[in-house]
Amino acid sequence: MIKGDKSQSTLKTKFKRFTQKRWAVPALYLGCGALVLTTVFVLQDRNEEVAVNPQQQVSYEENGQDVTFGPDEAVEVNSQVEKMALPVEDPSAVTVHRAFYDQEASAEEQQNALVVVNQTYYPNLGVDLVQSGESFNVTAAMSGTVTLVQEDPFIGNAVEIEHEDGLVTRYQAVQDIAVASGDKVMQGQVIATSGVSELNPDAGTHVHFEVYKDDVAVDPISFSE
Structure with a gap:
């Protein structure tokens, strides 16, 4: 018999004697159980570390495109987009005295949306809102x-x-202005009260309201619907 076979036979004999002892099998079971539990805890700790790692980049798919954001970025969930409203507290209480000049409107509507200044006609770039001749808050x-x-x-x-x-x-023909340049305002916040202007004396107490999108005037009524 070669030396390697003799060593292997000796190991088998020692292992057989070890397993014949009464405490050997329970000790083996306990050792295996401890090894399994240790492995589970190590894997769990690694998973928790990955989940809360603030330096990790996170990727997801949105509308067929991959989106990735890093540790200094946040994803806003269920964010609500603010929609423009008319600049009054009660839109049902106001009426349009002069409408926005629409290139696609009828000839009559376009004529009613013209502003006369020194016998020269100009298209109205906003809407003039009135409330039965009464003063009202502009928001x-x-x-x-x-x-x-x-x-x-x-x-x-x-x-x-x-x-x-x-x-x-833009809000024109207003008075009692309650804001200053640089102020942050919230939608619906009162910024002034309706007033008068030499440009449109026929409207009486009113607010002239204009909306610009990328420096182009748009109809405030259709934009706020």
């Missing part, structure tokens, strides 16, 4: 930042607010 149509507060008797005092996505709103 921010959307949340944003006040970029202009101007006193001008011809157009009426004016407030301009800049919003997200290239939107700007």
Whole structure:
């Protein structure tokens, strides 16, 4: 017999003697169980570390495109997009005295949407809102930042607010202005009260409301519907 076979036979003999002892089998079971539990705990700790690792990049699919964000980025869930509203507390209480000049409107509607200044006709770039000749609060149509507060008797005092996505709103013929340039305002916040202007004396107490999208005037009524 070669030396390797003799060593292997000796090991088998020792193992057989070991297993014949009364405490050997329970000890083996306990040792295996401890090894299994240790493995489970190590894997669990690694999974928890991966789940809470703030330096990890996370990827997911949205509309067929892969989106990845890192540790300094957050994904807003169920975010609500703010929709523009008319700049009054009760839209049902106001009426349109002069509408926005629409290139696709009828000839009669376009004529009624013209502004006359020194016997020259100009298209109305906003809407003039009145409330039965009564004064009313003028509110921010959307949340944003006040970029202009101007006193001008011809157009009426004016407030301009800049919003997200290239939107700007202008409020003219107002008085008792309650905001200043640089103020952050929330949608529905009172920024002034309705007033008068030399540009549109026939409207009486009103607010002239304009909306611009990427510097292009749009119809405030259709934009806020």
